[in-house]
Amino acid sequence: MLAAVLALLTLAARPLCAEVRVGYIDSARIFTEYKTAQEVQAQFDRQVQGWREDAAERARQVNQLRTEVRDQSPILSAVRRQEKEEALQKAISDYERFIQEIWGPQGRAAQENERVTGEVVQQIRAAVEKVAGAKGLNLVLDVASGVVVYADKTLDLTPEVLTELQARAQGATSH
Secondary structure (H helix, E strand, O other): OHHHHHHHHHHHHHHHHOOOOEEEEOHHHHHHHOHHHHHHHHHHHHHHHHHHHHHHHHHHHHHHHHHHHHHHHHHOOHHHHHHHHHHHHHHHHHHHHHHHHHHOOOOHHHHHHHHHHHHHHHHHHHHHHHHHHHHOOOEEEEHHHOOOOOOOHHHEOHHHHHHHHHHHHHHHHHO
């Protein structure tokens, strides 16, 4: 009976003794050096710049109306002053709504950033999986996350992942 229990425990312990093969990547370096990530970031930056310019124009309009209300208020009729103040309040509301629509927590900037980085992250993940699979690894960490305190440089898959991403990009452009 004791031999049977020991045999069972030995069999149960085998998966725990399985060799763990680990590698790591530096996602910050990949995002910096991967051409597609650079292009996506540049496109997103241009879009953000357009939103900033639009916001600046709206702020300029609000400030112009504010100045008009302040400077012209003493000489305007009550009805005309009311119209100017309503126009100012509408411009302020429009500006604040625009700011929330673009830069709020669920704004277009956050959504667009999530969409474009999500596509790049999927590409990187596929390349990491291919490189890790080819090397027989069962765990890949990211040093950019700050979780890895020390790792032997020979475990760094970043150059191979970048090569794989470049090869995929070349394949996509040659079709």
